[in-house]
Amino acid sequence: xxxxxxxxxxxxxxxxxxxxxxxxxxxxxxxxxxxxxxxxxxxxxxxxxxxxxxxxxxxxxxxxxxxxxxxxxxxxxxxxxxxxxxxxxxxxxxxxxxxxxxxxxxxxxxxxxxxxxxxxxxxxxxxxxxxxxxxxxxxxxxxxxxxxxxxxxxxxxxxxxxxxxxxxxxxxxxxxxxxxxxxxxxxxxxxxxxxxxxxxxxxxxxxxxxxxxxxxxxxxxxxxxxxxxxxxxxxxxxxxxxxxxxxxxxxxxxxxxxxxxxxxxxxxxxxxxxxxxxxxxxxxxxxxxxxxxxxxxxxxxxxxxxxx
Amino acid sequence: xxxxxxxxxxxxxxxxxxxxxxxxxxxxxxxxxxxxxxxxxxxxxxxxxxxxxxxxxxxxxxxxxxxxxxxxxxxxxxxxxxxxxxxxxxxxxxxxxxxxxxxxxxxxxxxxxxxxxxxxxxxxxxxxxxxxxxxxxxxxxxxxxxxxxxxxxxxxxxxxxxxxxxxxxxxxxxxxxxxxxxxxxxxxxxxxxxxxxxxxxxxxxxxxxxxxxxxxxx
Numbered sequence: 001x002x003x004x005x006x007x008x009x010x011x012x013x014x015x016x017x018x019x020x021x022x023x024x025x026x027x028x029x030x031x032x033x034x035x036x037x038x039x040x041x042x043x044x045x046x047x048x049x050x051x052x053x054x055x056x057x058x059x060x061x062x063x064x065x066x067x068x069x070x071x072x073x074x075x076x077x078x079x080x081x082x083x084x085x086x087x088x089x090x091x092x093x094x095x096x097x098x099x100x101x102x103x104x105x106x107x108x109x110x111x112x113x114x115x116x117x118x119x120x121x122x123x124x125x126x127x128x129x130x131x132x133x134x135x136x137x138x139x140x141x142x143x144x145x146x147x148x149x150x151x152x153x154x155x156x157x158x159x160x161x162x163x164x165x166x167x168x169x170x171x172x173x174x175x176x177x178x179x180x181x182x183x184x185x186x187x188x189x190x191x192x193x194x195x196x197x198x199x200x201x202x203x204x205x206x207x208x209x210x211x212x213x214x215x216x217x218x219x220x221x222x223x224x225x226x227x228x229x230x231x232x233x234x235x236x237x238x239x240x241x242x243x244x245x246x247x248x249x250x251x252x253x254x255x256x257x258x259x260x261x262x263x264x265x266x267x268x269x270x271x272x273x274x275x276x277x278x279x280x281x282x283x284x285x286x287x288x289x290x291x292x293x294x295x296x297x298x299x300x301x302x303x304x305x306x307x308x
Numbered sequence: 309x310x311x312x313x314x315x316x317x318x319x320x321x322x323x324x325x326x327x328x329x330x331x332x333x334x335x336x337x338x339x340x341x342x343x344x345x346x347x348x349x350x351x352x353x354x355x356x357x358x359x360x361x362x363x364x365x366x367x368x369x370x371x372x373x374x375x376x377x378x379x380x381x382x383x384x385x386x387x388x389x390x391x392x393x394x395x396x397x398x399x400x401x402x403x404x405x406x407x408x409x410x411x412x413x414x415x416x417x418x419x420x421x422x423x424x425x426x427x428x429x430x431x432x433x434x435x436x437x438x439x440x441x442x443x444x445x446x447x448x449x450x451x452x453x454x455x456x457x458x459x460x461x462x463x464x465x466x467x468x469x470x471x472x473x474x475x476x477x478x479x480x481x482x483x484x485x486x487x488x489x490x491x492x493x494x495x496x497x498x499x500x501x502x503x504x505x506x507x508x509x510x511x512x513x514x515x516x517x518x519x520x521x522x523x524x525x526x
Contacts, residue, residue: 056367060432136378139371222367225374305339305464306401307394308372 051080059219063226070231077235081242084215091208092250098204099254101285109255112201113247119209121240124216125233132221139221140304146212153210154296161290168283337466340365343458344474351481354446362437369435391424404460410452416441449526459519475522484526491518
């Protein structure tokens with residue numbers, strides 16, 4: 001089956017822009033191995049750290065003068081969200097690989113990023129309200145519970161990745177059958193690839209959002225201990241808006257990049273081959289997501305402060 | 309594809325590649341401790357022990373203080389109980405300190421006295437753990453080199469001396485000289501540390517690479 005698929009790939013034309021791709025790859029590899037790169041990474045990490053500390057100070061100030069600092073807490077939370085989302089978490093990796101392997105419209109790409117960020121904020125708020133505020137868990141215990149909670153999200157991702165992979169294999173197989181039955185005449189009877197599925201999109205967002213952001217947990221717990229919980233909730237929502245902004249940009253970039261690759265590397269002569277190619281990409285993407293989920297489940301071991 | 313789009317998409321892909329490959333997730337460390345150490349050398353030239361102050365960071369102090377008050381409803385009782393818990397937690401790790409005299413590791417005794425205090429710094433309450441280690445057998449250190457490394461092995465907590473003045477020698481009839489040697493972790497190690505997410509299995513030993521070393525030459 002595989003050999004017929006590979007043999008069926010006909011090269012239509014390689015557009016002259018392929019060199020651009022090669023140059024980009026070389027530039028990227030050169031950058032990645034340069035000192036400049038680790039300097040940049042270090043810069044981002046230290047900026048995040050500075051924001052983290054700023055956030056702590058801000059929450060303490062809100063406790064002293066809520067009416068003065070309440071608004072600035074929200075502003076700083078928003079900026080923290082933007083910056084925090086610039087470092088890659090698993091959420092972004094999932095969003096990018098999902099969008100690359102399941103082409104979506106620009107609107108749905110943004111919707112995915114936005115809803116993932118909102119789910120993440122809601123998870124944090126529900127967890128802290130339930131465990132910390134109502135059940136009086138300690139911060140460290142709550143962090144452990146939160147990490148166990150995110151296991152559900154990883155499990156969901158694993159199942160989703162497996163499901164999409166299985167579906168694309170079945171569809172590939174079906175298209176193969178259709179192909180052998182009527183030869184080359186049946187380009188109209190091509191297998192339908194589901195490209196737009198809102199519920200699947202939201203499931204992906206939910207799976208990502210089930211892992212609460214540590215920054216959100218931090219301001220929620222701190223504000224609840226200081227008796228200004230409502231500001232913590234507002235700050236968390238502002239933070240998730242910031243996160244949505246950054247991940248939305250990433251989602252859009254991913255969408256553009258997929259379109260660019262499709263235009264630059266169009267290898268397949270007919271519509272049907274193109275569709276199979278799409279299915280193969282979908283299969284690869286979903287296997288990647290499933291593997292990523294498995295790695296996250298495997299690594300899910302929350303470290304806590306060894307002193308207290 | 310017009311010129312603008314032609315220009316935009318490679319930038320988008322490069323940006324995306326960057327975002328996927330940079331390793332700036334939620335980084336280690338998560339808490340910070342400022343150290344202050346006093347090494348005690350008596351007039352006969354014996355190292356009798358050392359005392360240490362650990363000033364916890366604002367966030368840790370705030371949360372621990374609030375949780376302590378929720379649990380005990382009484383500050384002195386809470387501070388005493390929390391101090392006991394802390395000391396018990398670090399005891400298996402030799403109180404996070406490694407003391408050597410002329411290369412020989414000296415086992416640390418249970419601290420003779422320890423207290424946890426809530427001190428106000430810049431308007432914010434900070435918890436400070438004070439411990440006093442008195443060696444069961446004082447060591448003659450004339451002409452010898454003492455090293456003291458204080459670090460948390462998993463690097464969940466960074467322990468640093470804010471300045472060389474935070475190390476001092478009491479008594480010091482021998483006129484020993486103290487030197488603070490900052491950690492010089494390789495760039496790759498820094499990359500590794502900042503790439504560590506909360507959910508990483510094995511970071512044990514990482515703290516040692518970032519440890520600051522106090523050396524005293526007598």
